[in-house]
Amino acid sequence: LGIAEKIREIEDEIHRTQVNKRTEHHLGLLKAKLAKLRQQLDEERGRRGGRGGLGFALKKGGDCTVAIVGLPSVGKSTILNRLTNAKSKVAPYAFTTLDVVPGMMVHKGARIQLLDLPGILAGAASGAGRGRKVLSVVRNADLVLLVVDVFQPGGASVLQRELHEVGIRLNRRPPDVTLTKSPQGRGGVTIACRLTRISESTVKGILDVYGAHNANILIREDVDAEEFIDALAGNRHYVPALVALNKVDLVSTEYLAQARKEIGEEFVPISAENGTGLEALKEAIYGRLGLIRIYLKPQGGETDFDEPLIVRSGSTIGTICERIRRGLAKEAKYALVSGTSVRFKEQRVGLDHVVADGDIVTVIR
């Protein structure tokens, strides 16, 4: 049996198996086997040179990158064209977009690169070729914009499942499980919290199947089998995501309320066709990326309100120094800050001070 067939067999068995307390252990082991086989398949493809790396040769432009993902014909290209200067081909049939098309969206001074990707169909993850390349672009994005057609509200979960299969975890953070190489090559597990979603014997069983014997493993969070396997695999990508429900011009408010239940998570209702909700979508993308604007005021000069520095929220004066010029953080003595992160105008702060959106900053050397 080839690896691909083995994978399919295990996938089938997982689908057939009911999830309950009695099958939990068995399912955990199956998932570990599956993860192991998928990794082997990846390595095999890598050896044959079938790996695309970044896939499409893409120049990373702007302050960050957003991958537009969705089933065919949901309106991805129309959205790109409406939000950016790009001209991606739009048509009422599937697979119009065969390559990645970048476009630049400027919002509140931030340059955000949007990537229009060929539509992902169920099964793209297991297929070779274009599907896999698309997914590698998604892995490297700062945000995934999931576009769902108002007439297929179930599309969001199809996409999420597809991305999950290739190790992309949307809107989740890595589980608190650490692996360190044991110097003697004889590892062990330390469970430092109460586990309610997995038994200790399943933890051991998964380790046997996965074969992480020479690592010291510390579990500090109530993980389930899948999260534990994710931690062992170590190559998962945790990417924030946002759902846009497109073509709302075609439905009534009542229909929309029903769709809301089916999607089960927050989404931005839009019509790429008539422009409804597009400003809200820009704002949501910007917000989800966690970007803030910092206005720089040179010592003894005027504040530059035209071109703010765009940084991730949570950034410090130190990060800002490095963005202005490499090495500046070492030379800087302190900074003067006006804005919501401080109490006074031109308050003197250290390099570890966390800035806020709209702050005016003068770095003093």
Ligand SMILES: Nc1nc2c(ncn2[C@@H]2O[C@H](COP(=O)(O)OP(=O)(O)O)[C@@H](O)[C@H]2O)c(=O)[nH]1
């Ligand atoms: N009514 C309506 N049609 C839309 C909307 N957005 C896209 N379309 C249409 O849906 C079809 C597919 O759009 P396209 O952008 O090519 O989808 P893609 O395959 O996801 O890139 C085209 O005929 C578009 O004109 C929308 O908001 N409302």
Ligand SMILES: [Mg+2]
């Ligand atoms: Mg398209």
